[in-house]
Amino acid sequence: MSKSAGRRSLLCPRCDAPIDVSASTKSVPCPGCHRNIRTEDEVVNDYQARVEYYNEGHVEVAKKGIIIAEVRVRNLTIKGEVKGPVRARESVQIAKGGRLYGDVVAPTLSVEEGAVLVGRVEVGPKRAAPLDSPALDAVPQAG
Amino acid sequence: MPPMPPGGSETVLGADVTFKGECAYEGAMRIEGKFDGKITSKGRLAIGKTAHVSGEVTVGLVNVEGVFKGNVASSEKIELAASAQMTGDVRAPKLVVAEGATLVGNVVVSPDALKGAGSVERDAILSGHAPQPAPAVRR
Ligand SMILES: [Zn+2]
Numbered sequence: 001m002s003k004s005a006g007r008r009s010l011l012c013p014r015c016d017a018p019i020d021v022s023a024s025t026k027s028v029p030c031p032g033c034h035r036n037i038r039t040e041d042e043v044v045n046d047y048q049a050r051v052e053y054y055n056e057g058h059v060e061v062a063k064k065g066i067i068i069a070e071v072r073v074r075n076l077t078i079k080g081e082v083k084g085p086v087r088a089r090e091s092v093q094i095a096k097g098g099r100l101y102g103d104v105v106a107p108t109l110s111v112e113e114g115a116v117l118v119g120r121v122e123v124g125p126k127r128a129a130p131l132d133s134p135a136l137d138a139v140p141q142a143g
Numbered sequence: 144m145p146p147m148p149p150g151g152s153e154t155v156l157g158a159d160v161t162f163k164g165e166c167a168y169e170g171a172m173r174i175e176g177k178f179d180g181k182i183t184s185k186g187r188l189a190i191g192k193t194a195h196v197s198g199e200v201t202v203g204l205v206n207v208e209g210v211f212k213g214n215v216a217s218s219e220k221i222e223l224a225a226s227a228q229m230t231g232d233v234r235a236p237k238l239v240v241a242e243g244a245t246l247v248g249n250v251v252v253s254p255d256a257l258k259g260a261g262s263v264e265r266d267a268i269l270s271g272h273a274p275q276p277a278p279a280v281r282r
Contacts, residue, residue: 091242111240113220116253124228124245 011089012037013054013072044080056089063097071102078115085119092123158193174209185218192226214248221252 006023017032026040041057044065053059053069058077061067065080074089076082078098086092088106096114109123153171156162160176167183175191180198182188187204190196194209204219207227215221217235225243238252 108242109240109244109246110242111238111252113237113239115238117238118251118253120248121233121250122247123240124247125243 008039010037010039010056010074013056019056053084061098076106156194158191190227 008021008023008025010019010021011017012019012030012032014035014037015030015032017030019028019030019037021028021039027036027038029035030037038055039057040055041059042055043060043062044067045062046064047066047068049066049068051069052072053067054072056074058075059071059073060077061080061082063079066083067081068083070084071082071086072088073086075091075093076086076088077093077095078100079095081099081101083101085103086100086106087104090106091108091110092100092104092106093109094100094111094115094117096112098112099116101116101118103120103122104117105122107123107125109121111117153173154168156172156174156176156178158175162177163179165181165183166172166178169184169186171187171189172182172184173189173191174194174196176194178194178196178198182198182200182202184202186202188200188202188206190205190207190209190211192208194211196210197212199213200211200215202215202217204222205215205217206222206224207229208224209227211227211229212231214232215229215234219235220237220239221233221235222239223229223241223244223246225241227241227244227246229245230247232249232251233246234251234256236252236254236256238250240246
């Protein structure tokens with residue numbers, strides 16, 4: 001991996017502290033809250049029930065994948081199922097056959113025909129989802 | 144918009160039209176102006192790029208490119224284009240959201256969204272199944 005493969009500027013999903021990592025970094029301790037942050041893209045193929053599912057990478061929930069958790073990710077693609085509030089820094093995509101039961105905050109959302117979505121949605125260019133907001137119930141307008 | 148159904152007619156409220164009240168029609172309607180009120184139809188509704196629509200909409204198929212505030216129930220499908228700005232509750236068996244669209248509201252989109260199970264299903268799903276999320280902010 002060459003140095004020029006690039007670095008990524010991320011924000012901690014817990015405390016919003018900025019973190020600069022190399023493109024290949026899989027996880028990194030946050031300088032703000034000192035907890036470990038996963039930054040590696042991931043495909044979820046199995047059943048995962050937990051309190052929180054945080055990853056500053058791109059997470060794909062495959063057809064057979066199920067996540068039950070509070071989800072905070074950079075990008076989320078759902079082909080399987082997600083139950084729980086979802087906050088994405090960039091985008092949420094629900095593919096045909098994908099199911100999302102939970103509230104969504106994200107700058108962009110795309111929903112394919114045949115997807116299931118049940119929850120409160122706050123999606124739009126202004127919904128940049130700053131992470132210092134008290135979770136999903138109150139997202140301040142960016143500005 | 145999908146092509147017109149055979150023999151169908153499209154009613155157009157032009158960009159210079161402001162309408163308040165209730166509206167029912169067969170076939171299809173396109174709104175480019177301002178509409179405030181209630182729309183009921185089994186047909187299709189297009190909310191164009193220049194349109195500002197507020198109120199209650201119960202139709203077959205809706206395509207939104209403009210601004211909509213209110214509640215929509217569709218028996219077929221709701222399509223939000225990238226330019227759509229929608230605030231309100233959405234209920235439909237199918238929803239297509241283009242990247243870039245704005246959508247704020249409660250959404251129930253599933254094959255049986257209109258079979259009356261909607262809000263109950265939503266509450267059950269949102270309160271019951273998931274483990275209690277951790278407090279959002281820990282300091
Ligand atoms: Zn942190």
